[in-house]
Amino acid sequence: MALNADQKNQMASGKGFIAALDQSGGSTPKALSLYGVEPGDYSGDAEMFKAVHDMRARIILADDFTSEKVIGAILFERTMDDEINGKPVAQLLWEDRGVVPFLKIDKGLEDTANGVQTMKPMPELDALLARAVKAGIFGTKERSVIHEANETGIAAVVAQQFEIAKIVCGAGLVPIIEPEVNIHSDTKAEAEEMVRDALVRHLNTLPEGEMVILKLTIPEVPGTYDVIADHANVLRVVALSGGYSTEEACTRLAQNSKMIASFSRALTEGLNVKMTDAEFNTALGANIDKIYRASVA
Structure with missing residues (x-):
């Protein structure tokens, strides 16, 4: 479609x-x-x-x-x-x-394991996506949460996100992939580097023309996600506020020219x-x- x-x-x-x-x-x-x-x-x-x-x-x-x-x-x-x-x-x-x-489309989060929370199962996903298409929806959003820089946990979060994203793309919709990094994490910057690298690896497996949007925590190091914004399969990189006040979220976002809110x-x-x-x-x-x-x- x-x-x-x-x-x-x-x-x-x-x-x-x-x-x-x-x-x-x-x-x-x-x-x-x-x-x-x-x-x-x-x-x-x-x-x-x-x-x-x-x-x-x-x-x-x-x-x-x-x-x-x-x-x-x-x-x-x-x-x-x-x-x-x-x-x-x-x-x-x-x-x-x-x-x-x-x-x-996600149904909430599993309990924390390996420093992350993956998404709960979505047994009725195909039916929900069909309803979304009929309702005139353009895309979906699915959220996981990362609490610490744990390679195993982050790999599991990103792999699950792309597994769901491929189903969404197959239904003719554009997925917003959201592996949120907790703004209070003691290892936020390190976690964000791991997230970026894992995302790039999975983006490189997508077929030509299969588009996704990434929704990410505003990074500690401005420009961390620029390489993702420039990827051929990425329609846009957007930022979540994650608990920051409007003022702080906007100040941080303004330092990342390839992200929108x-x-x-x-x-x-x-x-x-x-x-x-x-x-x-x-x-x-x-x-x-x-x-x-x-x-x-």
Whole structure:
């Protein structure tokens, strides 16, 4: 299946960043709490997910959430299946906002072994990818976490990521491969070198024309991932905020000219459910502008 050419071009060379709106079951309460919606404000999963959907809809419909600065957005599965103003979310993103839709597909993390957390099994992956294609999704995102510079663990994480990526490519989608390095790791810089080298080895095994996107922690040593950004099979290298504040994430990102942002917490920092629409749009617009400027620096 051929990729949407306009979406592919936007992801390859568009100026801006990817918004990560994909908090899942485990991280949803924290995301809502930061937004001013506490556990006592909702009862059960249905109300919790409605609250987070309302938050995401408010972000997507905000004045500055357009392709002028936001070139892509990563959605949670429930968001893909939902609607905003009566329109399927992925369709609204592309048709009304000019933003390329992605889908988070991993089911969470295994317990730590060899200094890393690999992804849990995804037994219904083929069916989910088929639904994603039908919904107009362009690509997927799958996350692992690396806590220390352990060659064995990092090799396992990267191998698993590429195993899933090949399935995603086979379904006609572009995978965002995300082997996150914990920003609090005592061996962060060493781990990042190991990640880079392992990624290059696997990228070199991909057939011509099979494209992936890499989502990586902003490196301790600027330019660490430049060689990956220049690889023929890489559409883009994007950065996760990883717990850094918006200010620090943007400062670090600006030192890496071949990476753009794909921020979650840094995007929504300072937003509150009690804000008026004008206050909300101003606060979100300021975050979007900061992240945009760091991405095009």
